[in-house]
Amino acid sequence: MTDALAPTTPDAAFEMLMAGNQRFLTGTPSHPNQDAARRTETAPGQSPFAVMFGCSDSRLAAEIIFDRGIGDLFVVRTAGQVLGNEVLGSIEYGVSVLGTPLVVVLGHDSCGAVAAARAAVEDGAAAEGFVRDVVERVTPSVLSARAAGRTSESEILHEHIRGTVDLLLERSHLLAERVEAGQVAVVGLAYQLSDGTAQLIASRGLSESVTKVA
Secondary structure (H helix, E strand, C coil), X not given: CCCCCCCCCHHHHHHHHHHHHHHHHCCCCCCCCCCHHHHHHHCCXXXXXXXXXXXXXXXXXXXXXXXXXXXXXEEEEEHHHCCCHHHHHHXXXXXXXXXXXXXXXXXXXXXXXXXXXXXXXXXXXXXXXXXXXXXXXXXXXXXXXXXXXXXXXXXXXXXXXXXXXXXXXXXXXXXXXXXXXXXXXXXXXXXXXXXXXXXXXXXXXXXXXXXXXX
């Protein structure tokens, strides 16, 4: 099955993404854009409708949990969805070169990076090697959550997602300008491993009518 043309507005892209998640969690995926025709169609070039910046966790396969296919999502993944220059460059490439109208920060429950950062703050547990760099980049979210009296796993996760959305727009002038112009939206979603739901946690650039439905 091959879908119609990809959405070109932030609202339409978000609605298409969440419709796919709804199909996935109810066990009725349509597996769009996963056939030979789509493979041939996208071989000369790509036009994804969303940049998906998520955690590297093996249970967070974006094309599956949002029921999408070849050429739909431009996926960037790091442990704990932590930002670095390469990540920022990849996301900006998706927006400025490929023309995607939506950027998604995708976090999830039972995240090892978030748990390690929490343990570092609460117990002084230190990670080894370059894992420490990942933990250190998540730690500000743990500290920010604790300062606001938010100490549960879900509260810390949501704080990390919101903080990552804010950091993206703070560090990338390109993204901030396009959100301001109404060309791009940046959203944060929290995925639940047990039931497959993706909850909207942060939104910059979506219309109010869309966020209310989400």
